[in-house]
Amino acid sequence: MKRILTLLAVALLATSCGRSREEILLTYPNGQPRLVVIVKGKDDKKVRVGEKLFYENGEVRAQKHFSGNEETPSGTWEYHYMDGKIFAKGNFNKDHVFGTEWRFYNPDGSELYAGHADSLKVVEMTENQMPGTVYYYSADSIRVFQFFEDFTLRSTGTIRNKLLDGRWKYFYPNGTLQLEALYIEGKENGLYCSYRESGIPYFRGMYINGVRAGRWEFYDDQGNLSGTKNFDE
Numbered sequence: 001m002k003r004i005l006t007l008l009a010v011a012l013l014a015t016s017c018g019r020s021r022e023e024i025l026l027t028y029p030n031g032q033p034r035l036v037v038i039v040k041g042k043d044d045k046k047v048r049v050g051e052k053l054f055y056e057n058g059e060v061r062a063q064k065h066f067s068g069n070e071e072t073p074s075g076t077w078e079y080h081y082m083d084g085k086i087f088a089k090g091n092f093n094k095d096h097v098f099g100t101e102w103r104f105y106n107p108d109g110s111e112l113y114a115g116h117a118d119s120l121k122v123v124e125m126t127e128n129q130m131p132g133t134v135y136y137y138s139a140d141s142i143r144v145f146q147f148f149e150d151f152t153l154r155s156t157g158t159i160r161n162k163l164l165d166g167r168w169k170y171f172y173p174n175g176t177l178q179l180e181a182l183y184i185e186g187k188e189n190g191l192y193c194s195y196r197e198s199g200i201p202y203f204r205g206m207y208i209n210g211v212r213a214g215r216w217e218f219y220d221d222q223g224n225l226s227g228t229k230n231f232d233e
Contacts, residue, residue, distance in 0.1 A: 019040070020038050020039065020040050020049055021038070021039060021040075022036050022039075023036065023038075023039060024036050025037055030056065032054060032056055032057075032058050034054055034056075035051065035052075035053055036053075036054070037051045038050035038052070038065075048066055048071060049067070049074075050063070051063075055082050059080065059082060059083065060078075060084065061080055061130075062077070062078065062079045063077065063078045064077050065077065072092075073092040075091070075092060076089065076090070076091050076092075077089070077090050077092065079151075081107055081151060082150075083107075085107060086105055088103065088105070088122075088131055089102070090102035102121070104131070121134070121135045121137065123135050126147075126149055127149075130151070131147060132146065132147055133145070133147075134147075140160060141158050142159040143156070143157075144156060152171070152173060153175070154170070154171055155168065155169065156169055157169065160185075163183070164183040164186050165183050165185060166183060167180070167182055168182075168183060176195065176197055177195050178197075181193075181207075187207075187209050189207055189208060189210075190207065191206060192204065192206065192207050200219065200223040201223065202218070202219060203216060203217060203218045204217055205217065211231075212231040213231050215228055215229070216231060
């Protein structure tokens with residue numbers, strides 16, 4: 001009987017050690033969890049197999065899974081907007097490069113990038129471990145999206161042969177367009193426009209092969225034309 005009880009205790013201990021459990025590591029001033037880790041094992045054999053990050057309003061900010069002590073990405077990872085809606089979702093296995101098979105979404109649930117891509121990759125993470133720079137690969141180009149910490153778009157454009165190519169747009173944190181430029185093989189070509197955070201333009205003009213050309217216009221903070229310069233003279 002003692003042998004049976006001992007075997008039962010060992011089995012229960014092994015089962016409990018194999019189960020994952022959540023531990024709160026960080027909290028907000030209001031007491032809400034900020035970082036919760038998912039662990040298996042006990043004491044010096046404890047292994048982190050996942051974590052959850054929360055916004056201060058209690059909504060999940062991110063959910064991650066890991067494999068082993070090296071905390072290799074594993075399983076499904078998710079990032080969410082502050083209202084709980086999905087922002088990004090990806091799956092990992094041992095053959096995946098970090099960021100492969102990610103999908104990104106706008107706040108209304110539509111895909112962030114409607115074009116076709118052979119693959120997606122998160123190539124840069126922010127200090128808070130959120131997607132910062134995302135590449136959408138196609139046969140001859142890479143569509144780039146860069147984000148601020150709150151997921152608002154920082155810049156977007158296309159890279160071909162490691163050079164900026166096509167229309168690029170840069171934004172302020174409030175979402176206002178900051179700069180719009182057209183590139184051909186890494187050089188500015190065509191209309192080049194710069195804007196204030198209020199949306200009022202700073203200046204606009206033309207580039208030809210990376211050199212300013214023609215008549216450029218400059219504006220004051222009220223949007224009134226304050227001066228011009230002809231770069232062909």
